[in-house]
Amino acid sequence: MKSVTKAYRPISWPMKGAGGDTGSWRTHRPVVNVQLCNQCQLCWVYCPEAVIDRYETNIDYRYCKGCGVCATECPTGAISMQKEE
Amino acid sequence: MTTSIKNLPDTEQVLSGNGACGGCPATMALRIVGKALGPNAIMLLTPSCSVASMGMTPKLGYNWPGLNICFATAGSSASGVIHALEVMKEKGRLPGELPTVFSWVGDGGTYDIGFQSLSAAAERNDNIIHFCYNNEAYSNTGVQRSGATPRGSFTTTTPTGKSQPKKNMALLMLEHNIPYVATATVAYPGDLYDKVVKAKNTPGMKYIEILAPCYLGWQFDMADTVQMSRMAVRSGAWLLWEAENGNISFNNPTAPIINGKKDAAPVEEYLMKQGRFNRLLKGSDAQQRIAEIQGDIDREIAFMRERAKISI
């Protein structure tokens, strides 16, 4: 029988990638044409994954799942969805 | 004035790389909730998509302390936490500012199995926020009917379309005489943000319901999540309102629909976009069934317009 010094609890700690490198789920990747971007931040606010930088419009492809919401919502057509190789 | 998107805080409480589906409206909404609540909060979760996607032990995709609880207990569990914190504070055992205690619960955990304990927490006016992210079905278990599923909608347990209308849960919560009730949806993040800030700063029981169009359950393209949310509001299928101390006010773009300044978009357009109404729209009685759904919407608009005239 084990001695009891400390209870072992099912505890989890915050981290990015808790669901893995979710970028691997992507079939299409959002690509930003910065020339067309008007800095409205709609892509940033609607991104369910928090992978779009609100000021630089950089996308963290390690976790971006490629849902395409950003491309649909972009009012200037600056984001296009391109098929992953 | 609604807070503009550019003025929303940078705070991110939903961490990238969680297990939610692409285009998930629940994480979309939870990000905005996080911006309003900040990190000094405690989250309670009943079984739902947000639990399935939060990461498996020992990984956590949200930056809050969180308690996974039994399905039926959102109200009572949140009450347990807030009473514990408040009495520990009184006894000098809890340093710092009292955290916000909130439940993050789907429509099943709110409308159905969780209704009893939620109603009791509201009646006690315990100092918590209950969020219902409403995707109008048990999506996590593969899309079964709930009390929030609208008439006509296909689910795996309503294979020919649900024959009953959904219930007006937010109104039921309002009738508990709680200090704050609001509805919101993901297409209007500034509106959601402002409502969460109000709830955070109001003592007592708060209820916020967020319509969360689920591409998997509703059967549309996942890139259209926000579009679908917008169409729900423009058609009047989802009404944006809030009630402070029982006084209802309507938010844009619902307000002009309620006060008759603008017609709601016909519901047919909204239904056509969703595979869950497909079977219904293909049948010979399609027009009659669409008329029934339109009737449900018209009735809710009329009812809420009149209910809002009662101020206390």
Next chain:
Amino acid sequence: MKAAAQVIMDTGAHAAALAVKSARVDVVPGYPITPQTAIMEALAAMVENGELHARFIPVEGEHSAMAAAVAASAAGARVFTATSANGLLYMHEVLHMASGGRLPVVMCNVNRGIFAPWTLWADHQDSFAQRDTGWIQYHCSSNQEVFNTILQAFRVAEQINIPIMVNFDGFAISHCLMPLTLPPQEDIDRFLPPFEPEWRLDPAHPSSFSNVTMAAEYATFRQMLADDILAAIPLVKQAAREYQEITGMWDGDTIDTYRLEDAEVVALAVNSMAAELRLSVDILRQQGIKAGLLRPRLVVPFPSEDIIQVLPRNAQVMVLDRNYNYGHPGGILAQELKGALFGRRNDITVKNRVMGIGGIDLPRRLMADEIRAMMEE
């Protein structure tokens, strides 16, 4: 000058409430059910009049009572609730959350037979039906033992992070007046230090509780719980001993015995009927039968080793169960005892009766007669 103990007349239910007050609990979610209600009424009044600095949460049902209890415990509070019969059954799902989550809630279950059909009176089907929920279970035979055991339960639960159920019979204990010794509060504070959880819901150190867990880790958590419930036995003994050192009171530790040393016939039962059985033992002794009593205070974990140690050689053990072990003849205590003895004490004979179901009265002579009848089988 050190305060003296106070002796009062009190019911078992009110004795429980006084123990909870002495334990300085923080949160008490409560829902009424006969015969437990008197505990909740007393605690609600104590909170209302300021005698007890705690929150009473008037929940809408027992499922919510246990949910609020475990959530408050996870937030770092010392928590108590109480229930009976169908209320306990209604909690069933959340009982597993308390034990699986290692949350040291203490609860009184005032034993009552379960529906259907309705009964109000004591038997032990309710608590025994929750045997496999991962809770430690004490069973008490007097008002004083209820008071003492609640304090011991808080200590053990918080040491080992396992919830504890303190059981005692409805009406026979809950509603009957008996003398009750109240130790000075300073002694109780010395015995039961403040609750300082090693983990709690804390925004300064965010972590979440009980996410979905893969099989290997899930199995590890469950194995730890199974191991730790057994490891509670030495802590139960230590708590009883230290409580005795501080207050001078002793109810037994994992077990309680009476005239057992030279016994040839041993009565084994729990709760109030075991108190009456002492008198049955005296009657049997007067009749020339070498009788004794073995009363498990713990039912979970079952004190197998202690029972194996104390049973006299070649004894016949007459197990009087106030519950049914459906699918087997007889009751659950007999099954537990046989499991403990098998292959270890082949000299022992175990006989079994189910008695007192639905609160049927169990006077000393009736039980003495029954034991004599069992001897002849």
